[in-house]
Amino acid sequence: MKKCYKCKVEKPVSDFAKATHKPDGLQTKCKACDKIYRQENKEAIAAKLAAYQAEHKEHLTAYAAKYYAVNKSAIIEKAKSYRETHRDAIRVHQRNYYAKHKDRLKAAVTDEQKEARKAYMEKYRAEHRENARAYWAKYRVENKEAIKAYMAKYDKGRKRK
């Protein structure tokens, strides 16, 4: 048992969160008091966290990158198995999200983006057309004899009729 310094109630140690830097390895506040504290100081805690993250941005980014590199396969595997086991839930969530934010999502596609997409499609088609033309030109050169033979046979067949 341990007495909470805040509410002064004796509670089992399982009611206290772990704190490795404290002598007994436990927080001085019980979980219930800690929860109240967090709710009451939500903004201050968020601001503190944001300030910490801004100050340690490089370190945190490097740490995250290192963590990802070390645990890459496990992270990918976990995400994959999550997607597989929650397939229906994810689909429902996506559908709900779209329905909820439909107007915003539609508005997010600006005219600029539409133009960019159109330009891309035109470029793709033009390139594809070039490639197709080049492909058939090459094909005709490479299969000249076969085409000639085929055409001769085809002509012969027609004449016979």
Ligand SMILES: [Zn+2]
């Ligand atoms: Zn307490």
